Amino acid sequence: MEGLAQTIANGIIISGTYALLAVGLTLIFGFMELVNFAHGELYMLGAYFTFTFTVLLGFPYWLALVLSIIGVMILAYILDLALFRPLRDQDILVRMLTTVGLMVAFQNLALLIWDPVPKRVPVPLELPPLVIGSVHLSALHLIVVVIAIALIMGFHLFMQYTKIGMAMRATFQDREVASAYGVDVNRVYGYTFALGAGMAAAGGALLSTIYLVTPTMGSMATTKAFAVVILGGLGNFVGAIVGAFILGISETLAATYIASGYKDAIAFILLVIILLLKPAGILGKARGVE
Amino acid sequence: MRTWKKLFLALIATLILLILPWILPSTYALHVIILALVYAVLATSLNLVTGYSGLLSLGHQAFFGIGAYTSALLAVDLHFSFPGAFVAAGCIAALAAYIIGSITLRFRSAYFVISTIAFAEMLRLISLNWYSLTRGPLGVTNIPPPSLGTLIFDTPAKAYYFILLVTLGTVLVAYRLVNSQLGRVLIGLREAEYVAKAVGINPKKYLILCVTVSGFMAGVAGSFYAHYIKFLSPDVFYFGVAVNLVIMVIGGGIGTIAGPILGAFVFTIIPEVLRASDQFRLIIYGLVLILIVRFLPGGLYSLLFTLWRKFVLSRMAYCQTEGGIRIHGDA
Numbered sequence: 001m002e003g004l005a006q007t008i009a010n011g012i013i014i015s016g017t018y019a020l021l022a023v024g025l026t027l028i029f030g031f032m033e034l035v036n037f038a039h040g041e042l043y044m045l046g047a048y049f050t051f052t053f054t055v056l057l058g059f060p061y062w063l064a065l066v067l068s069i070i071g072v073m074i075l076a077y078i079l080d081l082a083l084f085r086p087l088r089d090q091d092i093l094v095r096m097l098t099t100v101g102l103m104v105a106f107q108n109l110a111l112l113i114w115d116p117v118p119k120r121v122p123v124p125l126e127l128p129p130l131v132i133g134s135v136h137l138s139a140l141h142l143i144v145v146v147i148a149i150a151l152i153m154g155f156h157l158f159m160q161y162t163k164i165g166m167a168m169r170a171t172f173q174d175r176e177v178a179s180a181y182g183v184d185v186n187r188v189y190g191y192t193f194a195l196g197a198g199m200a201a202a203g204g205a206l207l208s209t210i211y212l213v214t215p216t217m218g219s220m221a222t223t224k225a226f227a228v229v230i231l232g233g234l235g236n237f238v239g240a241i242v243g244a245f246i247l248g249i250s251e252t253l254a255a256t257y258i259a260s261g262y263k264d265a266i267a268f269i270l271l272v273i274i275l276l277l278k279p280a281g282i283l284g285k286a287r288g289v290e
Numbered sequence: 291m292r293t294w295k296k297l298f299l300a301l302i303a304t305l306i307l308l309i310l311p312w313i314l315p316s317t318y319a320l321h322v323i324i325l326a327l328v329y330a331v332l333a334t335s336l337n338l339v340t341g342y343s344g345l346l347s348l349g350h351q352a353f354f355g356i357g358a359y360t361s362a363l364l365a366v367d368l369h370f371s372f373p374g375a376f377v378a379a380g381c382i383a384a385l386a387a388y389i390i391g392s393i394t395l396r397f398r399s400a401y402f403v404i405s406t407i408a409f410a411e412m413l414r415l416i417s418l419n420w421y422s423l424t425r426g427p428l429g430v431t432n433i434p435p436p437s438l439g440t441l442i443f444d445t446p447a448k449a450y451y452f453i454l455l456v457t458l459g460t461v462l463v464a465y466r467l468v469n470s471q472l473g474r475v476l477i478g479l480r481e482a483e484y485v486a487k488a489v490g491i492n493p494k495k496y497l498i499l500c501v502t503v504s505g506f507m508a509g510v511a512g513s514f515y516a517h518y519i520k521f522l523s524p525d526v527f528y529f530g531v532a533v534n535l536v537i538m539v540i541g542g543g544i545g546t547i548a549g550p551i552l553g554a555f556v557f558t559i560i561p562e563v564l565r566a567s568d569q570f571r572l573i574i575y576g577l578v579l580i581l582i583v584r585f586l587p588g589g590l591y592s593l594l595f596t597l598w599r600k601f602v603l604s605r606m607a608y609c610q611t612e613g614g615i616r617i618h619g620d621a
């Protein structure tokens with residue numbers, strides 16, 4: 001029983017990052033209808049930017065975190081301007097193939113710039129682990145989850161109460177009407193992509209303190225983010241967060257009680273099951289991609 | 291194009307292909323051509339699904355991997371002769387395609403793409419973790435070369451003729467399929483599925499047949515590959531293989547017979563000629579995919595076709611346009 005509580009606690013820690021990735025992908029896939037296979041690469045870039053700022057340039061971690069997120073967001077805005085804007089009215093698969101190209105290019109560019117040796121970002125602070133009963137939680141892991149939750153809540157407030165957030169919601173409800181009311185739809189798409197990319201980069205920047213940073217860390221992250229988004233229901237933020245916790249906890253349970261080698265298969269199994277049984281997702285309304 | 295012209299071109303191409311082992315400068319060059327032919331079979335088989343039905347699979351390497359593992363394990367562990375293992379590889383891959391297809395073909399558009407990735411990744415994880423069967427990341431070693439009775443295809447030249455035969459067979463089957471009732475139904479489904487349904491076509495039946503045939507082709511390609519390279523690791527299930535195939539199919543010319551073969555040759559040979567490192571090659575592949583999708587959706591085949599019409603046929607342009615002879619990319 002004690003082992004089970006610890007396993008679930010570990011699962012919750014992982015879920016925080018999955019939630020950040022999934023909320024970002026919900027924006028990009030659920031709202032922009034951009035099947036973003038480069039999502040994990042934005043997460044990977046977030047981690048590498050953090051490594052560059054802290055280890056190579058000697059910035060303090062918290063500044064590096066902010067700078068990495070901003071850096072990836074600027075890159076994402078430029079990508080949307082150059083690549084996705086001209087293809088906006090094309091078939092969904094055309095834009096998807098563009099992101100596949102981006103994924104391959106980014107992954108190997110990272111390999112070229114930062115070489116294949118896994119990188120480590122030094123732990124920013126030393127705190128004793130938190131002990132609740134028999135469950136031990138590292139302070140660092142807890143801080144990562146807390147920041148992830150804070151970012152998601154901040155994002156929610158942003159979408160609800162700021163002018164840009166409202167313009168985004170309006171645009172994705174009805175592009176023509178939003179446009180008629182004076183919303184600059186193209187810019188809204190650019191901001192949305194940048195914001196989604198920023199969430200992914202935040203996930204990468206946070207996890208870089210816990211896990212090793214490698215050029216291929218993004219591929220698994222992409223598929224897991226898709227699994228979570230579809231699990232939660234396309235375009236549903238609460239669903240994405242719930243989906244992230246379901247995936248995170250079932251993965252750690254599977255790794256402990258079944259076989260650690262098959263941990264990564266859980267995402268795919270959940271994905272296929274949910275598509276077969278309830279394609280709209282556990283919390284989703286019926287809303288297709290087509 | 292007229293039929294006799296097509297036949298003439300096909301004859302010349304066949305002749306060049308037959309004498310190729312003698313005119314190539316090195317066995318290494320022949321090795322690259324053999325790999326290009328393996329990719330040509332795979333690209334043709336992917337094109338059968340994606341080019342004609344419009345369903346983009348990013349998990350097609352699954353059937354290649356299943357074929358390769360089936361054949362290698364039957365030959366190494368159960369001492370099957372090559373022809374038996376080769377046919378079994380095709381059949382098991384076709385069976386897998388049938389089973390996986392009956393699940394993934396319920397989905398459309400992005401969901402289909404994601405579900406194909408999910409299955410390929412699950413197979414990769416199984417090949418990595420089921421040590422007792424697949425030997426995990428160590429891979430299967432000492433796979434015997436392809437053979438037919440006493441004839442052993444152990445030199446690159448012999449292996450070349452074998453894979454050439456397989457490629458020609460695959461292309462012929464694909465050509466026959468595309469120009470049959472099935473091909474027309476698939477194109478109808480790609481263009482407007484609901485119209486096809488309205489006139490009484492059951493899309494699922496045709497799509498599954500198409501995926502099963504495609505799986506068989508990828509399976510035999512996998513079998514040849516395993517026996518030719520003599521070593522097999524879970525890398526065959528890697529996502530990068532799917533990306534390669536998609537670049538070959540789309541870069542070559544999706545929805546045509548010649549396009550994916552052209553793509554397989556161009557995107558296998560050019561990186562070798564440039565001696566590019568893997569990283570540079572993949573960075574360029576990524577950029578090429580982005581550019582082709584945006585500026586050349588018909589692929590290299592359509593580019594060649596346009597150039598051909600512009601420079602070679604321009605002299606007879608008058609009768610071409612006024613005479614009502616329309617040229618389509620119908621190869």
